[in-house]
Amino acid sequence: MSIEQRDQLVIIDHGEGDEPLSNRQMNRLFSSVLEARLARRQLLKGSAGAAALGFFGLGLAGCKSSSSSDDNGGSPSPAPLLGFSAVAVSSADEIVVPEGYSYQVIIPWGTPILGSFPSFSVNSTGADQAEQVGSHHDGMHFYPIDGSSDDGLLVLNHEYVEPRLMHAAAQGLALTSSALPPLVDGERPADQVRKEANAHGVSVVRIVKGANNEWSVQPDALNRRITALTPMEIHGPVRGSDFVKTLYSPNGTMTRGTLNNCGNGYTPWGTYMAAEENWAGYFTNKGDNPREHSRYGVQTGATSRYAWELADNGADEFVRFDASIKGATAADDYRNEPVCFGWMVEIDPFDPTSNPKKRTAMGRFGHEGVVFAPAEEGKPVVCYSGDDSRFEYIYKFVTAANYNAATANGSLLDEGTLYVARFNDDGTGEWLPLVYGQNGLDEANGFTSQADVLVNTRLAADFMGATPMDRPEWGAVDPANGDVYFTLTNNTSRNAGNVNEANPRVANRHGHIIRWKEDGGDQAATTFSWDIFLFGGDSGESGVDTNIGYDPNGDVLTADNILSSPDGLWIDPDSRVWIQMDSGYTDPFGNCAMLVADPTTGDLKRFLVGPIDQEITGITMTPDQKTLFINVQHPGEGTSATDFAAGNYTSSWPDFTPATRPPRSATVVVWKNDGGIVGS
Template sequence: MQQPQQIGTTDPILAAGDEPASNTSPTPYFGDVLDARMSRRTLLRGSLAAAVAGAMASSLPFGRALAAGSAAPSLGFQAIPVSTADSVVVPAGYRVQTFIPWGTPISGSLPTFSLEASGEDQAHQVGSHHDGMHFFPLEDSSRDGLLVLNHEYVEPRFLHAAAQGLALDSEGFPQHEDGSRDADQVRKELNAHGVSVVRVRQADDGQWQVVEDERNRRITGLTPMRLAGPVAGTEHVVTKYSPDGSMTRGTLNNCSHGVTPWNTYLAAEENWSGYFANEDTEIDRRQARFGIQTRSEGRYQWHRAEGGADEFVRFDATSRGASPREDYRNEPHTFGYMTEIDPHDPDSTPVKRTHLGRFAHEGVIFAPAVEGQPVVCYSGDDARFEYIYKFVSARPYQAANADGSLLDEGTLYVARFNDDGSGEWLALAPGENGLTPGNGFADLADILVNTRSAADQVGATKMDRPEWGAVDPATGQVYFTLTNNTRRSEEQRNAANPRAENHFGHIIRWQEDGTHAAERFQWDIFLLAGDQETGRDMNGEPLDQDAILASPDGLWIDPDRRVWIQTDISESAVNTGVYAPFGNNQMLVANPETGELKRFLTGPVGQEITGIAMTPDQRTLFVNVQHPGANTSAADFAEGRLVSHWPEGGSAIPRSATLVITREDGGIVGT
């Protein structure tokens, strides 16, 4: 008999599966830094609003000067209002096609979508909870290419026929009376995670279609993966599955992504730690600093799948054997990386690039590659009070032979934001900034497996959930969203703005001092999210009704320099309390020169707008809608009362899906 099992978050502001704060180090909070900077600028101004406006109106010291030769992008569409409807709304003159919802067949025998579909069927269908995404054109076409997208997590109650009628919330799942789980349900959940590679083509009628192609494939929570970089082959990643520490299985909780200069895809492993149980009484920093505590339960109890198959047992990180080669105590150390996938080679093995650091990667963004110079990329650690990182390759970029090995040698840095608007990159390398054996860091592999602890040691600045990044193609300025942090106390004043209990978040940007490989930068705030009372644009002016937003998350800058901003108010909070004015999650567009901001899209009930990609001609925009209906209560689910039936409507279960957005006149999207 199937029973409901709930393993939910203890913090209502966090989305399902988000990691609670685990940083107890004494390093500075970003709010401390920002508060000090603003205090000097706004002495005797007398109010919080004036202080915020004053700090932002001063603008970046490099702002318009560097952009002077760049055309300001136009925002030619009419802004749309906030919405609470169970539908997608875009501006007049635009149309939307709903595309590749969870369960769409793409490979194998093309198994039809059904709640009765097996775990093996799911390995040939588009995964669940669409997230980061990129369009790889074939032969430079804007009508034919490979659409590659992440699948962050699953909602088991919508995944299994056996869940219907059970009292399950968004984190709940069916299980047997003895606590075990059905093995095929677990297999289906693992196969609904990961990445989809789908060939897509625009037909003559303008509609996009899936094309059967040998490159179509699923990379899932069960796919064999190679470890590369300084951690590979070390004692940290030795397991029963890989006694030499060279391999692991699966990529999980992939949020945003990255695209390398050599045209491969990087999937980010974000909130992976909750998947693991560990009953050891003492847990060292390699797991404790990432939120793993002594517990017999994992997020979905995969380790309790009936039959005891090794592919499931590995989610129990308890020390059960005589050595790491006899159990999976080290399995969590094989997660928390950027996973490189070659979408053009269906036989290629995904590779986890360990030198980019181990933490809750939201994604990675590359600076434009320059022939003969190092490759540079940035990544945020999406958890409260965590950090922003940068990797600089040791070898220079050479287009003729560049590949992923460039990411295996170099220097990982972490950011410190100073109170005068300057910043510095602190090297996470042996012997530098106190990273010595005497301070508990034996070598480079030890530093990287313990990236967060190393960042604590060097004195990086604690941030409010660093999420997506983007680089302005004209100025080189780097933008990062910081989505929220309601745990910041008045005394901490801790991340990205002067407000305690930071409900709404903001966007920061900086300019490197010289090339992107520089070790110093200048920073300031681009946008302070909020309602008309608390939100501010880059000039310090209040946001109008067409521009209010909360919890900025997804971020992308198009070739014309429009800044696309997507929001992720948690399903537990959306349309309630302080979030009521914002309606459903949305996408807005900003002008980086003027600060003009307009709402472009609103999504259905209970979802997150995330993932964005565009064809080379800029006439087709792909956007993802993740977890519609996630705010359906357990009681309502048991009775079949769902708050969303998007995208099919009627009585259908909600399904994550991709939006294909075009202009009715065939023009460039956003103009």
């Protein structure tokens, strides 16, 4: 089948900026039942099965211990990995942490961090926002200064904005969370556009711990804002190709800005990776919509998500969001501007003068984030990334060169092999290489170069027969054994005709977590064995939910651990699996929460609950594991248009002064009162 035959109409399916759903022919699908998954898990628990699959310890077999000591009266089992009491479901407009823990809220949207340090206000300007922490906090990482756990750079993404909260012109109007302030003569005031663009991107903030475990912003030359307007370099196979030549960069080596940065990654050489996820809606195309646009959801004939292209000053930095053909060549307009997005962006937090670099060898899609396997001297660097949209795929990138700690840098990410995952129904899997000239990825099927394969990563993955997943989001690698985990947040569009063993639930409202072990314990292997770690859902007692949840042992979830829509995911140095919800408020789950699992015993507990109408996202720790950072994104997002006009937000967190300060995304610092490791 030619690639042209595989192209299908893209159906715009935006929630609040969700990646459009591509309506296309699905690849090979499999029937599945929960019993089959549990039967396979029981098989894997056997020592022969585990040995055959090469698991480290229990690995995927992870089963609950039956007693605290061996049958011969030997030494008791070690202390539980999860040493806290689970917190209850909550619907309060506050942060809830376990007994024996405390927390602090820091750096909410609008916190001044550089320049003239302008104070937060809805009346602030676009220039002010460029010197303040951005909006809608997401993925982040703590970079210690001189190895300290009390002083470091907190680097965090800002996924998107809620325009009605940002502008004085919106106050008192009946606006939904995605609505814009009224246009003026069919245009948007340019400073509104500049403010929104500067609220996107990444913040680099030096923070220092003082008395009573409280952290504060430190004015520092390393503090930096990277926004939707920041100059960026294009690297890798797509650099200089015709796909990325624009009026701004006729030679195809530069672009401006990064958009819709959701999850993140941190490299073995100490840089930060920002993921460009739901970027397609920022653009519009008034004419032909080539496959580089259509398979990704760029709209035709409509204004873009924020209508930045309608800025009344006609500035080039805003005009570029109209990707229509206007000139004689690509160097005369911005027909290729959308192709400059959908990449992983590398940022050096310790060099504020450096340009961020878009690493195109890692593929172009709706990157939720990227997770690196622990780097080993003399072996390739391996990392994984999910494409966060329904029926999209999971990818792996393996560098061509081997890792050398003394010389490693971002150039390693410019050469290598991008793979896409196929999950077979027997619990095995394959990594399918997306390499020009191999397996039909050639001119006969519409691909002209490796740059073409990477620009059209989704189409190449379609062609190769990858497994469509239920919104692959964050990934994590267990440092103890190399097991890889990925959240599959939900997919209500999956039906009985297109379930598969890796995505077995019809109308999967509550999602699940999949994990795999690379064959031979080699992260660069091209085959693997997989299992489902847990299913989100309720305990089955509500009587309204057919998607009952199951914990890592296949036991029905309880009041201590029911969860819906797992999204954020991280595994700490002790192998605790931290799981963050993105479900909004729903009964019986309450506000979005964060849970922790022990993959060896199967224990799963709720650790934290956030305020109203938010999602818990972003997670990192200090090196001593005694300080945990998480983000609370879009509190109060569910406020109706009528209530917004009246100033009645569903949440007023974190300031609780709605008359002067609307709800704001912010970072939450959590610590154990006895000074111990968080989670222990």
